Amino acid sequence: MSDGESVPLLSPPDASCTYKLYSQRFYVLFVFFFLSFDQNLIWLTFSPIARNAEEYYKMSEATIDLLLNWQSILFIPCLPFVYILLNKQNGLRKCVMLVAILTFISTILRIIPLVISNSSSPHFHEISMPFLHAGHILNAICYPLVTAPVSQLSCEWFGLNERTRATTIAIIANNFGGTIGYIMNPLIVHSPSDVPRLLYIHLSLSFVACVLTFLYFPAHPPSPPSPAAEQLSSAINDENSSWKSHMKNIWQCLKTPSFLLICNAGSLSYGIFNVWVGLYDLILKSQGYSEIQTGWFSFGSSLSGNIGGIVFAALADTRPFRRSFKLLLTIASICCFISLVWFILMVPTYFYDQLILPSSAVTIGLSLSLAGLFQGAGLPLFYEALAEVMFPLPESLSASILVQWSNVISLILLFIAPNRGKLVNLIALITSAISTIMILCARFTYKRRDEDEKIQSIKHISDHSQDDVINQT
Structure with missing residues (x-):
């Protein structure tokens, strides 16, 4: 389709x-x-x-x-x-x-x-x-x-x-x-x-x-x-x-270009980030951070992601932004990419062992929290954007494909990750850039909202017509 x-x-x-x-x-x-x-x-x-x-x-x-x-x-x-x-x-x-x-x-x-x-x-x-x-x-x-x-x-x-x-x-x-x-x-x-x-x-x-x-x-x-x-x-x-109809619905999703772009952007972002957060201890070990400190970094990143999700969701439900998923996702993705760049420049990279930017526990924690904030801000919007694009197919279908592909990506990265913190940093940065490009290339539609508003408008006109008839009688 x-x-x-x-x-x-x-x-x-x-x-x-x-x-x-x-x-x-x-x-x-x-x-x-x-x-x-x-x-x-x-x-x-x-x-x-x-x-x-x-x-x-x-x-x-x-x-x-x-x-x-x-x-x-x-x-x-x-x-x-x-x-x-x-x-x-x-x-x-x-x-x-x-x-x-x-x-x-x-x-x-x-x-x-x-x-x-x-x-x-x-x-x-x-x-x-x-x-x-x-x-x-x-x-x-x-x-x-x-x-x-x-x-x-x-x-x-x-x-x-x-x-x-x-x-x-x-x-x-x-x-x-x-x-x-x-x-x-x-x-x-x-x-x-x-x-x-x-x-x-x-x-x-x-x-x-x-x-x-x-x-x-x-x-x-x-x-x-x-x-x-x-x-x-x-x-x-x-x-x-039946199973046959479910497979037909899945195929319908997989041949929709916008669905593929949005789903792959969300899966890459979520799947890679989940593994990356779990590797803070490995990534920061060479800089002398303890398990307790990296645990607090993980906590700050996860908490920021939850806050970001709530803030962007509340924004998306307001009148000016109800049809602005692409804008909000682009902002979240670019800001997440910038935060990742900031963090990676403060740790030994895949190409250079020397730090490009000076770092401290405060700057490391702040960069990780900002990355978590903007990654978490975009995640719920991916779910809702896919539901809008593929309406009237069930919302559970687009969500299932998103989380399934995300989990596959996480498993693949887990095989690469052991003792390769610098490589995972580079992968996280590259996939963040790719996700941003996919979001920019995708065509966002609002089929579910269009149908809701159209039917509610018809109902509103019908109610007024009934009221006019009653008043005339």
Whole structure:
């Protein structure tokens, strides 16, 4: 499908339908935020406390890396099934329930060795390892369940001028879990004997999230909040939906030039940056920065990304910028590139070992925070831009392709990354420039917003006509 072709609507919405916003949408978003936050917090359990965890469980650094990497390993095969589930009736609710159950079970599994044995036992390592791996595998399965539905959740529950902010909050929830984990875990675990305390805290958080989910999480609002939500509901309820139709929709995305440019720009930006942030310790080791300092750099970068996402999303929902995704993404991408250049000039580069610019902890932290700020600012806009370009295809489809390709890029870079901090710096800089060029070349359309505004305009005229008839009689 070329950019100039129009996509037929699945069914014409009823102009007499009243589009109403329900207060429950905030509770639904809060529960989703809590579950996504927990998922990433649990995933990051041992990395910030690696030395204490190694001593407590008598496990190696490679084992801790594997517990972390289960998420990347399982993401690619699990995501297609998540997409199919999302596009079944009540699919969003089923995904959320599954996250709540699996996250809770994963934290229980990690507690079992503490109950049936103790760390002084000579067999504690052999007993605990299967439970730890099983727990982290279940938690890893939840990752696509909290990343794929973000655009669909905002479309199903939020109004025309709230969707970008709702998508942003759903996205940053997962990142925020990691951000807090970098700081909270070392504060709780001062010695190996404190490791169980952290696991019980995670168990408590997952239990609360599970209870909140099962107490109340409706499948959908009583009535659609927008024409786009009505179209989405019609598509999900279509009995002809099958693997064949899903593959046809994917092919439709892959032959749309604008989709490919925007999706590749977002995937490169997000996939490379995620790995790069995790390598601060390696990149800055030659300059004498400790693990604690690089941990604070990671925290500042992640926190800035969350703030940037919220600020740009709020801006995108205001009247002057509702059709300015390209402008906002270009600004974010250029500013991120400039921040990366500043940082790279303050560390040994791939070509020169000598520093080009003088550096200090303040300037290093500031450059990394600015890079995180502008990278995070653009991420939610990629989700929303892809949903607009590919409307009326489900929002979960474009989001799934984006996060799947992003994860593939991250895995590729992970194979390159070991002990190659300078090369990863260079790759991050080059891909940032390429992403900017792709954004500038892409043609941004607003099919979903156009359809929403057209139908709401028809409804508004219809309501006034009915009022005039009533007044005349």
